[in-house]
Amino acid sequence: MSNALEIKYLSKSYGPKIALDDLYVSFPEGQITGLLGPNGAGKSTLLKVIVGLVKPQAGNILVFGQPPHWKFNAEIAYLPDRAKWYKVHTIERAINYALTILPGFDLPRALEMIKTMDLDLDSRVSALSKGQQASLYVILCLARKVKLVLLDEPFTGIDLLSRERIIQSLIDSMLDQPQTIIISTHEIHETESLFDHVVFLNRGQLVLEGNVEALRQEKGCIESIYRGLFR
Amino acid sequence: MENIQVGDFNFQMDLSKPLYEQVLQQIRHAIARSDVPLGTKLPSVRELAQQLKINPNTVMRAYQELDRDHLTETRRGQGTFITSDLDTVKQVKMALASEAVLVFVSSMKKLGIDRPTAESLLKEVAWHE
Numbered sequence: 229m230s231n232a233l234e235i236k237y238l239s240k241s242y243g244p245k246i247a248l249d250d251l252y253v254s255f256p257e258g259q260i261t262g263l264l265g266p267n268g269a270g271k272s273t274l275l276k277v278i279v280g281l282v283k284p285q286a287g288n289i290l291v292f293g294q295p296p297h298w299k300f301n302a303e304i305a306y307l308p309d310r311a312k313w314y315k316v317h318t319i320e321r322a323i324n325y326a327l328t329i330l331p332g333f334d335l336p337r338a339l340e341m342i343k344t345m346d347l348d349l350d351s352r353v354s355a356l357s358k359g360q361q362a363s364l365y366v367i368l369c370l371a372r373k374v375k376l377v378l379l380d381e382p383f384t385g386i387d388l389l390s391r392e393r394i395i396q397s398l399i400d401s402m403l404d405q406p407q408t409i410i411i412s413t414h415e416i417h418e419t420e421s422l423f424d425h426v427v428f429l430n431r432g433q434l435v436l437e438g439n440v441e442a443l444r445q446e447k448g449c450i451e452s453i454y455r456g457l458f459r
Numbered sequence: 460m461e462n463i464q465v466g467d468f469n470f471q472m473d474l475s476k477p478l479y480e481q482v483l484q485q486i487r488h489a490i491a492r493s494d495v496p497l498g499t500k501l502p503s504v505r506e507l508a509q510q511l512k513i514n515p516n517t518v519m520r521a522y523q524e525l526d527r528d529h530l531t532e533t534r535r536g537q538g539t540f541i542t543s544d545l546d547t548v549k550q551v552k553m554a555l556a557s558e559a560v561l562v563f564v565s566s567m568k569k570l571g572i573d574r575p576t577a578e579s580l581l582k583e584v585a586w587h588e
Binding site for chain 2: 259260392395396399400402403417420421422423424441442444445448449450451452
């Protein structure tokens with residue numbers, strides 16, 4: 229199986245703070261990978277390097293065989309950890325705007341997802357609950373015909389039902405369009421059954437990676453592996 | 460563990476074991492125990508993945524294995540159906556029974572019980588309750 233991402237000896241520090249430390253890891257193509265690790269492990273920095281928002285000080289990274297470049301970002305849907313959208317937009321305005329600025333945006337699919345997620349087209353972004361906002365941001369990423377989807381903590385601080393709706397959309401998305409999806413999350417128990425593959429980071433380095441079913445066979449559930457690694 | 464009913468099937472998923480094997484085993488057992496009538500349609504991959512909240516690839520892998528064992532038959536555009544062939548079901552039933560016997564023998568051995576004692580215990584046990 230080929231890799232969507234090849235990361236070799238990648239290092240990045242912010243002043244004295246080391247975010248990525250000689251990181252060497254790859255992500256399989258066409259699979260859904262859980263990117264796991266405690267706060268400060270380097271997960272968000274890694275995702276930012278992939279879309280070219282952060283320049284590493286050393287090492288290199290290939291995204292589908294190419295170094296990161298803004299031109300290739302048309303093939304990547306990225307949800308940052310602190311996503312924001314125009315507060316005055318209604319959901320309808322937001323998705324119409326998304327259609328004009330986001331390459332590969334699939335309007336019918338977005339409308340369908342809005343229905344599944346039980347969102348109202350006329351609601352203003354400023355009036356949405358945290359869970360509804362998170363759902364909207366996930367829709368803006370998943371309703372795109374792109375090769376790579378990067379979701380940085382899409383489940384943080386949102387209620388159970390919104391989380392379940394997002395998981396439902398992810399399952400639909402996996403069936404409807406083959407994509408490489410990378411999700412960083414702390415909600416391991418709720419999400420581990422979705423992953424094909426997991427990558428554990430700590431202090432900017434790779435701690436463990438592997439196929440989820442093989443890891444379950446060998447060591448048990450992903451949540452307990454996480455506890456064992458970081459406790 | 461939570462019991463999840465999907466169509467005619469019941470599932471209990473344990474995250475500490477491979478999920479693909481659990482889906483496969485639980486459908487196998489349901490067929491062998493005649494919990495579901497022969498010829499029944501299996502839930503679609505989407506429906507089962509959604510209800511169990513698992514990766515659709517996991518469901519597809521289990522379904523492929525059932526097809527390979529001829530326990531199910533996938534008809535193009537219609538879905539996957541449990542076999543109507545009684546002999547196939549009987550074979551699976553015997554295979555699952557042999558597995559259960561091996562588990563039994565292994566736990567007897569661990570207890571230090573020898574074969575004659577285990578056999579006499581089997582003879583004494585009440586089958587009908």
